[in-house]
Amino acid sequence: MNNVFEFQVKMTNGQLKELSEYQGKPLLIVNTASKCGLTPQFKGLQELYRKYxxxxxxxxxxxxxxxxxxxFDNIEETTQFCQLNYGVTFPIFAKIDVNGGNAHPLFTFLKDQKKGLLSKNxxxxxTKFLVDPNGKVVERYxxxxxPIKIEIDLRKLLS
Structure with missing residues (x-):
């Protein structure tokens, strides 16, 4: 695989979505959790989405x-939680693994393109990955x- 747009992901209804549908657009790909101390970042992510x-x-x-x-175990609980508590309107996909033997191939690719501080895991x-309109991973956060700290890098991709 050469870029993000070559992958498929599962939507919450179980259907597959081709990421090629987003070709030509910058992406911010995030592994999320509803019951984490960082969950309030949904508000900042939604603000970036609303703005750009x-x-x-x-x-x-x-x-x-x-x-x-x-x-949550049930993906419907996850999407309702995000919408009700943070007004999330950006796409939330099916629950995945990001590390280990069952890691989704998209996240394996993202980690291979931009390693973390000490390792690629x-x-x-x-964890956030900024992808340019050509599907190249340009930054890992x-x-x-x-999310507001990503805005400067994001605006470079939008200009």
Whole structure:
């Protein structure tokens, strides 16, 4: 695989979605969790989405339960929680693994393209990957990086 747009992901209804549908748009891909200390970042992510979606930005949320089981078992609970508590309107996909033998191929690719500080593994919820309109991973952000701190890099991709 050469870029993000070559992957398929599972939507919450179980159907597959081709990421090629987002070709030509910058993406912010995030592994999320609903019951994490960092969960309030949904508010900042939604704010970026509201501010820049009309200029092409897509934010893709991937619930993950690999870090202290901080995600609901039922994906409907996850999407309702995100919508009711944080007004999330960007796409939330089916729950996935981001590390280990069952890691989704998309996240394996993302980690191979941009390693973390000490290793390529994702250390916690809300690791963020910024992808340019050609599907190239341009930056990886730590879980504690607030979404607003990504805005400068994001605006470079939108200009």
């Amino acid at each position: 979606n009309d200029r092409g930005l897509e934010i893709l949320g991937f619930p993950c339960d690999q870090f202290n089981n901080q995600e 994702i250390k916690w919820n809300f 730590a879980p504690t990086t607030e």
